[in-house]
Amino acid sequence: MTNPIPSKLAMVPFVSVDNMMKIVNSIGIEKLLGELAIYIEDDFKRWEIFDKTPRVAAHSAEGVIELMPTSDGEVYGFKYVNGHPKNQQEGFQTVTAFGVLAKVSNGYPVLFSEMTILTALRTATTSALVARYLAPKNSKTMAMIGNGAQCEFQALAFKAICGIDTVNLYDIDQKATAKAVKNLSDQGIKAIACSSSEEAMSGAQIITTCTADKQYATILTDNMVGSGVHINAIGGDCPGKTELHRDILLRSEIFVEYPPQTRIEGEIQQLDDDYQVTEIWQVMTGIAEGRQSESQITLFDSVGFAIEDFSALRYILDQLSRTGNYIDLDLIADPDDTRDLFGMIQRAQDPSSGVSSAS
Amino acid sequence: MTNPIPSKLAMVPFVSVDNMMKIVNSIGIEKLLGELAIYIEDDFKRWEIFDKTPRVAAHSAEGVIELMPTSDGEVYGFKYVNGHPKNQQEGFQTVTAFGVLAKVSNGYPVLFSEMTILTALRTATTSALVARYLAPKNSKTMAMIGNGAQCEFQALAFKAICGIDTVNLYDIDQKATAKAVKNLSDQGIKAIACSSSEEAMSGAQIITTCTADKQYATILTDNMVGSGVHINAIGGDCPGKTELHRDILLRSEIFVEYPPQTRIEGEIQQLDDDYQVTEIWQVMTGIAEGRQSESQITLFDSVGFAIEDFSALRYILDQLSRTGNYIDLDLIADPDDTRDLFGMIQRAQDPSSGVSSAS
Numbered sequence: 001m002t003n004p005i006p007s008k009l010a011m012v013p014f015v016s017v018d019n020m021m022k023i024v025n026s027i028g029i030e031k032l033l034g035e036l037a038i039y040i041e042d043d044f045k046r047w048e049i050f051d052k053t054p055r056v057a058a059h060s061a062e063g064v065i066e067l068m069p070t071s072d073g074e075v076y077g078f079k080y081v082n083g084h085p086k087n088q089q090e091g092f093q094t095v096t097a098f099g100v101l102a103k104v105s106n107g108y109p110v111l112f113s114e115m116t117i118l119t120a121l122r123t124a125t126t127s128a129l130v131a132r133y134l135a136p137k138n139s140k141t142m143a144m145i146g147n148g149a150q151c152e153f154q155a156l157a158f159k160a161i162c163g164i165d166t167v168n169l170y171d172i173d174q175k176a177t178a179k180a181v182k183n184l185s186d187q188g189i190k191a192i193a194c195s196s197s198e199e200a201m202s203g204a205q206i207i208t209t210c211t212a213d214k215q216y217a218t219i220l221t222d223n224m225v226g227s228g229v230h231i232n233a234i235g236g237d238c239p240g241k242t243e244l245h246r247d248i249l250l251r252s253e254i255f256v257e258y259p260p261q262t263r264i265e266g267e268i269q270q271l272d273d274d275y276q277v278t279e280i281w282q283v284m285t286g287i288a289e290g291r292q293s294e295s296q297i298t299l300f301d302s303v304g305f306a307i308e309d310f311s312a313l314r315y316i317l318d319q320l321s322r323t324g325n326y327i328d329l330d331l332i333a334d335p336d337d338t339r340d341l342f343g344m345i346q347r348a349q350d351p352s353s354g355v356s357s358a359s
Numbered sequence: 360m361t362n363p364i365p366s367k368l369a370m371v372p373f374v375s376v377d378n379m380m381k382i383v384n385s386i387g388i389e390k391l392l393g394e395l396a397i398y399i400e401d402d403f404k405r406w407e408i409f410d411k412t413p414r415v416a417a418h419s420a421e422g423v424i425e426l427m428p429t430s431d432g433e434v435y436g437f438k439y440v441n442g443h444p445k446n447q448q449e450g451f452q453t454v455t456a457f458g459v460l461a462k463v464s465n466g467y468p469v470l471f472s473e474m475t476i477l478t479a480l481r482t483a484t485t486s487a488l489v490a491r492y493l494a495p496k497n498s499k500t501m502a503m504i505g506n507g508a509q510c511e512f513q514a515l516a517f518k519a520i521c522g523i524d525t526v527n528l529y530d531i532d533q534k535a536t537a538k539a540v541k542n543l544s545d546q547g548i549k550a551i552a553c554s555s556s557e558e559a560m561s562g563a564q565i566i567t568t569c570t571a572d573k574q575y576a577t578i579l580t581d582n583m584v585g586s587g588v589h590i591n592a593i594g595g596d597c598p599g600k601t602e603l604h605r606d607i608l609l610r611s612e613i614f615v616e617y618p619p620q621t622r623i624e625g626e627i628q629q630l631d632d633d634y635q636v637t638e639i640w641q642v643m644t645g646i647a648e649g650r651q652s653e654s655q656i657t658l659f660d661s662v663g664f665a666i667e668d669f670s671a672l673r674y675i676l677d678q679l680s681r682t683g684n685y686i687d688l689d690l691i692a693d694p695d696d697t698r699d700l701f702g703m704i705q706r707a708q709d710p711s712s713g714v715s716s717a718s
Contacts, residue, residue, distance in 0.1 A: 009451065010376060016689035017369060021707040029704070056415050058430050060463045065435050067426050071417050076424050078439070080459065082466020088697045092368065092465050096691050100439065104419045106451050107441020116692035120700055149694075152701035176698055183702050329688075330375035332455050333475035335508075338447045339535055341479055342511035343542050345388070348380040 010334040015113040015316060019325040023316065024117065026323050030160040033153075036125045037161050039311040044129075047281035049073060050307055054261055062086060070306035076102045077310040079115055085212065094149075094212065095119065101313045108332060111317045115309065122312035123304060124153035126257075127232045128161035131206055133283050133290045134255060134298040135230035139205035140165050145197050145219055146211035146235060147171035147180040152187075154208050154234070155180075159189045162206075166190040170200035171211075198224060209243045210234040222247035227295040233267050234302050244299075246270045252299035253292070255280045257308075266301040277301070369693040374472040374675060378684040382675065383476065385682050389519040392512075395484045396520050398670040403488075406640035408432060409666055413620055421445060429665040435461045436669040438474055444571065453508075453571065454478065460672045467691060470676045474668065481671035482663060483512035485616075486591045487520035490565055492642050492649045493614060493657040494589035498564035499524050504556050504578055505570035505594060506530035506539040511546075513567055513593070514539075518548045521565075525549040529559035530570075557583060568602045569593040581606035586654040592626050593661050603658075605629045611658035612651070614639045616667075625660040636660070 015023070024032055043050070051073075055066040063084030070077055081097040088094050097115035102108060131139070142164050144151055151169070158164040167189055171177045177193045184191035194200040197219065201207055207229055209219050222245050225231070231252065235243045244267050254277045256262040263273055280300065282288035291298050320326050335344035374382070383391055402409070410432075414425040422443030429436055440456040447453050456474035461467060490498070501523050503510055510528070517523040526548055530536045536552045543550035553559040556578065560566055566588055568578050581604050584590070590611065594602045603626050613636045615621040622632055639659065641647035650657050679685050694703035 014688065017692045018689050018707070021704045024704050025708040051417055053415065056412065056426065056428060058410055058428060058435055058463075060430075060432070062464050063466055065430075065461060065463070065466050067415065067428060067437060069415060069417060069426060071419075071424075073419070076417055078426060080437075080461075080468070082461070084464075084466045087465050090465070091697070092467065093692060093694075093697050096467060098468070098690055102424060102439075102441070104417075104424070105421050105443075106446050106449070107422055107424050107443045108451065108455060109439070109457070114690055114692065117700065117704065148698045149700040179696065179699055179702065183699070183705060329373065330377050331457055331473055333376045333452060333473065335452075337538065338450070338452050339507045340538055340542070341476065341508040343538065345380045345383050345476065346542060348377070349384040 010330050010332045011328040012109045012112050012331040013320055013326040014329045015111070015326050017114045017117065020114050020117045022325040023319055023323050024121070026325070027319065030156055033121065033125050033128070033157045033160045036121060036312060036315050037129045039315040040122065040126055040129055040308055041284060043307050043311040044281040044284045046072070047307070052258060052306070055306070068306040068309060070310050071104060072310070074104055075314070076104050077306070077313050079306065079309040081115070081119065099309055099313050101317055111313055112329060112331070113313060113316055115312070118312050118316065119309070120150055120153045122308045123150060123234065124157035125161070126308050127154060127208065127234060127300065127302060128157035130255065130280055130300045130302070131158065131162050131230055131232060133280070134300060135162060136205045136228055136291070136294065139230070141168065141204045142166070142206040142208055143168045143170070143200040143204035145170050145200060145207070145209045147176040148210065148212055150210050150234065151180045152183045154210065155184055155189055155191065156187060158206065164189070164206065166192065168192050168194050168200035168204055170194040170197050204229070206230045206232060208232040208234060211243055217243055218245045219243040220248055221245045222251070225297065227297060229297055231297065231299045232302065233299060239264055239269065242267050242270055249299065252297040254278065254299050254301055255283065256301050257303065257305040261305060262301055262303050265303040267299070268301055369689050369691045370687040371468045371471050371690040372679055372685040373688045374470070374685050376473045376476065379473050379476045381684040382678055382682050383480070385684070386678070389515055392480065392484050392487070392516045392519045395480060395671060395674050396488045398674045399481065399485055399488055399667055400643060402666050402670040403640040403643045405431070406666070411617060411665070414665070427665040427668060429669050430463060431669070433463055434669070434673070435463050436665070436672050438665065438668040440474070440478065458668055458672050460676055470672055471688060471690070472672060472675055474671070477671050477675065478668070479509055479512045481667045482509060482593065483516035484520070485667050486513060486567065486593060486659065486661060487516035489614065489639055489659045489661070490517065490521050490589055490591060492639070493659060494521060495564045495587055495650070495653065498589070500527065500563045501525070501565040501567055502527045502529070502559040502563035504529050504559060504566070504568045506535040507569065507571055509569050509593060510539045511542050513569065514543055514548055514550065515546060517565065523548070523565070525551065527551050527553050527559035527563055529553040529556050563588070565589045565591060567591040567593060570602055576602055577604045578602040579607055580604045581610070584656065586656060588656055590656065590658045591661065592658060598623055598628065601626050601629055608658065611656040613637065613658050613660055614642065615660050616662065616664040620664060621660055621662050624662040626658070627660055
């Protein structure tokens with residue numbers, strides 16, 4: 001009658017931080033970034049079929065906690081993510097995240113995963129994937145302004161996906177730059193510490209800004225940006241947080257993920273609500289044009305969208321059988337008779353029932 | 360330099376289904392229901408300070424997947440819950456759920472828990488708690504129409520919280536009634552199988568309807584309901600799903616959790632959008648009156664609200680040290696240097712770094 005251990009239906013695979021690191025290291029980070037790009041590109045190409053909701057945000061004085069749900073009609077996914085700028089000073093991560101995939105047909109979760117590392121991977125992959133459509137042909141050098149937690153992921157994603165061989169690093173904190181140079185020293189990419197943004201941008205075809213300033217900031221001013229570059233703007237990602245001077249936006253062709261969200265959170269919060277922008281999925285499907293000339297400045301105003309997390313979770317789900325790096329969690333109550341939840345609890349109490357502990 | 364095992368900061372307590380059953384059985388279900396009522400009542404009494412969002416629902420042909428977030432300014436919580444009426448036929452639970460509590464100040468999760476069982480507990484507790492304010496004094500008998508997964512929890516919550524000693528059971532499926540009679544046989548409550556709703560309601564001061572019909576149904580018609588009773592309507596909880604004839608609503612004083620949600624999901628979807636209803640938290644705080652006369656019919660049009668889940672998760676969090684029934688999950692990436700996420704992954708690869716596997 002009773003199940004001796006929780007049945008298969010009760011179980012949801014869980015990928016811990018430790019197992020996520022094992023997945024990254026067993027596949028190899030560059031290979032993983034390249035494979036993940038295929039998942040993200042596939043989902044961007046079927047953009048229209050997704051349920052797209054703006055994030056559900058709970059704001060407080062200290063930061064924000066957000067839920068980011070989406071669905072392609074067969075699979076449902078959501079990410080929990082916080083953003084607390086002051087966390088770093090207190091020894092906590094600014095951003096932590098976890099996520100879930102579930103079957104739309106029965107609502108059962110099929111994956112529960114850490115997403116702090118996975119978000120870093122998907123952000124870098126999305127940046128590089130978009131740059132493959134927008135950056136000048138044969139770009140070899142990227143300037144990386146802001147050398148925090150996202151920096152090395154960006155460098156390796158652009159190496160793996162766009163063929164970059166040099167990254168010029170600058171951060172107002174030299175220790176951050178030194179950390180990045182050290183971490184990238186054996187990764188097959190030339191990582192050069194620079195003493196100013198200008199120095200970092202010299203000779204770069206791609207400029208990535210990824211700073212953590214909470215307030216409106218001007219990491220790049222108009223006179224710093226020459227023609228023909230691709231700007232990958234990562235750091236401006238919440239209301240009141242931007243990195244680029246408005247004049248740069250006006251000189252650029254702007255590409256975004258999901259305009260209703262980007263107009264609130266991205267660099268374009270500095271522009272009018274009807275300012276013309278191009279949705280990047282339309283470039284990928286061929287509906288819209290990407291780079292139109294060598295002299296054009298292209299700007300990816302990236303804020304991160306739920307579909308990218310969905311793609312990343314899909315990718316990790318597909319790696320479970322390949323790597324085995326997960327454990328099963330007894331998350332779903334699975335009584336023999338679905339109407340007999342109470343009886344299941346009663347029987348768990350009775351040692352003669354044969355119900356044993358699984359976790 | 361590196362942490363030999365994931366640090367304390369990386370860990371989030373997880374309560375599995377198995378551990379939730381252990382918590383229920385070690386505390387004792389009636390004692391637990393009584394204690395949980397205190398948490399729910401406390402939170403209803405500070406209703407105004409909560410962030411209240413309608414659920415974020417993803418509808419499909421087969422069912423719905425919902426996220427239910429709320430926050431009291433210090434603690435944030437959300438529940439993931441599905442509702443798939445056809446699941447039961449296929450051996451799956453109609454409703455499964457899990458939930459999270461997190462600190463608003465830094466966004467870190469502090470509890471991850473199964474909530475299929477916990478939702479059953481909090482629904483029954485809320486029903487009984489509300490009945491303590493609304494039901495006729497010295498109610499001893501409850502009619503229970505619909506004897507599915509929620510049935511025994513309702514019976515025991517009304518026993519523990521309202522002092523009910525008899526429950527008259529009726530279900531269109533006699534097997535469901537037989538299951539409930541058997542499960543309640545040694546619980547110190549008289550459980551009587553009835554052959555019709557009318558028989559079950561005979562002599563009952565409290566009428567609980569908890570059927571699973573998806574369509575508009577009329578479990579109770581007007582002529583079946585005498586004066587002076589309290590109706591606890593649980594089953595009408597989504598658009599298109601109601602249990603009571605509209606005429607009963609018109610004869611009753613109606614109490615609800617959160618009007619914007621109940622008007623969409625509850626029995627009152629049959630009434631005009633401005634039909635007068637009373638928020639139950641106002642009865643608990645003394646702002647509004649509850650039962651006003653012996654002959655009045657009071658109706659709790661219950662759909663379940665995020666704050667009840669929040670209270671339930673708070674209660675479980677407080678039981679962890681008491682019962683020890685949880686495991687720690689390595690959910691939060693916790694590098695020594697918060698900017699060095701990449702370095703953490705690299706070091707995990709290098710066996711000489713001393714990083715070991717924890718999960």
